[in-house]
Amino acid sequence: MSKGIWIFVEQAAGKIRKISFELLSQGRKIADQKGEPLVAVIVGENIANLTKEVAEYGADQVYLLDSPQLAQYTTGAYTSALTKLLRKEEPKAFLLGHTALAKDLAPRLAQRLGVGLASDIVDIEQDQDKFLLFKRPVYTGSAFSLVEIESTPLLATVRAKSFVASEPDSSRQAEVIEATVDIDPADLKVILKDVALIITSRPALTEADIVISGGRGMKAKENFTILEALADVVGAAVGASRAAVDSGWIDNQFQVGQTGSIVAPTLYIACGISGAIQHIAGMGASKVIIAINKDPDAPIFNVADYGIVGDLFEVVPLLTEEFKKLVNE
Template sequence: MPKGIWVFVEQAEGKVRKISLEILSQGRKIADQTGEPLAAVIAGDGIAGLAQEAAGYGADQVFLLNSPQLAQYTTGAYTSALAKLIQEKEPQAFLLGHTAVGKDLAPRLAQRLGVGLASDVIDIEVDPEKFLLYKRPVYTGSAYSFVEIVSRPSLATVRAKSFPVAEPDPARQAEVIEAAVTIDPEDLKVIVKDVAYLVTSRPALTEADFVISGGRGMKGKENFALLEELADVVGGAVGASRAAVDSGWIDNQFQVGQTGSIVAPTLYIACGISGAIQHIAGMGASKVIIAVNKDPEAPIFNVADYGIVGDLFEVVPLLTEEFKKLVNG
């Protein structure tokens, strides 16, 4: 009989991603409500040291898939190893982050296991009859659907910032299980030789509490330095609309929107962004939204908590100076 709420703990270079801690924290609450044990699943090479961190955030069990073949993420190897573990242990639910890895891995697991998948989930409700109901946005965020998955395990990818990170308990202990790693040869279609990382002092776009984005109104690549200066003052990240990315002013990894990254920071500042529905879908869940645009009829003002009608090249430097005062006391 299926048993347990499982969370895939995503890690890179031995560091757990914040979204996995968010899901573990919520998973603990779900496990307490359902009476199910909470398990963390960590894959990689030399990852035993991460088990205690997962335990501190609520895991009762930690499954370690430890192998040189899993040192770097590849679709085939991770799908093969995780599918075998899930088939052997039969959890009730398997939750992943709605990240580049999660969006790649989850549908492959669903197909391999023959089960249902709810993607881009923003809330999980416990239902006494239906077990778990997954809330996800549809129609670019203008409506929501509640998804029941009758197959087991039920798979879901969870959007970043959907749940708060709980205070960890460093004294908490979990059962650590070294799972056997067997990967079918036909699944080893890609071997990663090396990974080049973008070195930056700024937080990842999807994990930042402060995001300032620029759109067509930035007028050029060089003007993004204005946004970078403000982001650095408050320890935030820089984003962009698709128009700015398509114009070649900034790399597409910084795109916020339906076809880019989904962000939900505490504060989101949109500069020179008109507010197309595709962009709103990517940042509409932000706690506070400030729009800076010289067009008073720009649609972005319809979703903004605060609006500044003015020239961003005048407004942003003023905001930077005010934030410096706040940060420096």
Template structure:
């Protein structure tokens, strides 16, 4: 009989991703409500040290899968390993963050398991008949769909910054189950030999709690410096609209929007962004939106929590100076 709510604990270089802590916190609530155990699944090599943090965040059990071929993420190896572990353990649900890894891995895993996938969800509810019901934005965020499944396991990816992270309980202990998997060489269509990471003190865009983004109104790549100065003061990530990326002012990895990254921060500061539907689809679920634009008719003001009609080249430096005062106070 299927059992347990399982959370894929995504890690990079031995550090658990924020979205995984969010899922563990929400999973703990669901597990208590439904009467199911909460299980964290960790893949990698030399990652046993992460068990304590997963237990502290609410897991009753941790499945630890260590293998040399899982040291660095690769689609084939991780899909194969998870497929084996899930088929053996038969969870009721398997939840993942809607990160780049989650978006790459989840559909392949769904195909292997022969189940459907609810992707980029922004809410989870328990339903006595359907077990879990997921809330998903559709039509570029203009409406929401609610979906459930009778098949097991229920498979879903959850948008980062959807749930709050509960306080860790360091006294919690979790059962540890070590699993051995075999990775078929046929699954390794690509072999990771080296990983080169760009280092930055700013948080990653999709997991950032605060984002400062610039659009066509920035007028050129050199002007993003004023956004970076503000971001560094308030601990924010820096994003960009498609117009800014298409103009070559920022790399594509910074693009927020329907063809870029979907973000859901607590605070999103849009500077010189008109508010095209493509951009709104990527940041419309932000809890608070501050728009800075000299055009009072800009569409961005229709979704903004607060709007400043003015020249961003005057407004942003003023905001930076005021935040410096607050931070140093």
């Protein structure tokens, strides 16, 4: 019989992503209400040191898939290892963060396991008959659908910031289980030899509490230095609209929107962004939105909590100087 609420704990270079803490915290609530254990799964190499932190966020058990073959993410290796574990243990639900990694991994797990997948969910509703129902945005966030999955495990990816991470409890302990890693050679179609890291002091776009994004109004690649200066003062991530990315002014890893990254920071500052529907879909859940645009009729003002009608090349440097004063006080 299937058992347990299972959480995929995503880590990179030995550091757990924030979305995993959010999932563990919400998973703990669901597990308590359903009378189920909360189980975490960590995949990688030399990852045993992460188990204590995972336990502090509510896990009853932690499965370790520890192998040199899993040191870096590759679709085939992760899919093979996790499929065998899930088939053996038969959890009731398996939740992953809606990250770039999980968007690649989750559909493949669904295909291998022969189950349905609820993608990019923003809430989980409990139902006595259906166990769990998943709420996800449709029509670029203008409506929501409630998804029922009839197969087991219930497989879903969850949008970052949909749930609040609880405070860690250092007194909690979890049973650690070192699972056997048996990867089919046929799945190792890609072997990762090296990873080129981008070294930056700024937070990751999808995990930042403050995001400052630029759009078509930035006019040129070199003008993004204006946003970077402000970002460095307030500890923000830099993002961009699709128009700026398509213009070649900034790499597509920084794109915010329906076809880019979905973000929900505490503060989102949109600079020279008109407010196309696909961009709003990617940042509309931000707690506070500030829009800076010289066009008073720009659609971005319809979703902004605060609007500044003005030239961003004048406004942003002024904001940077004011924030410097606050930081240095």
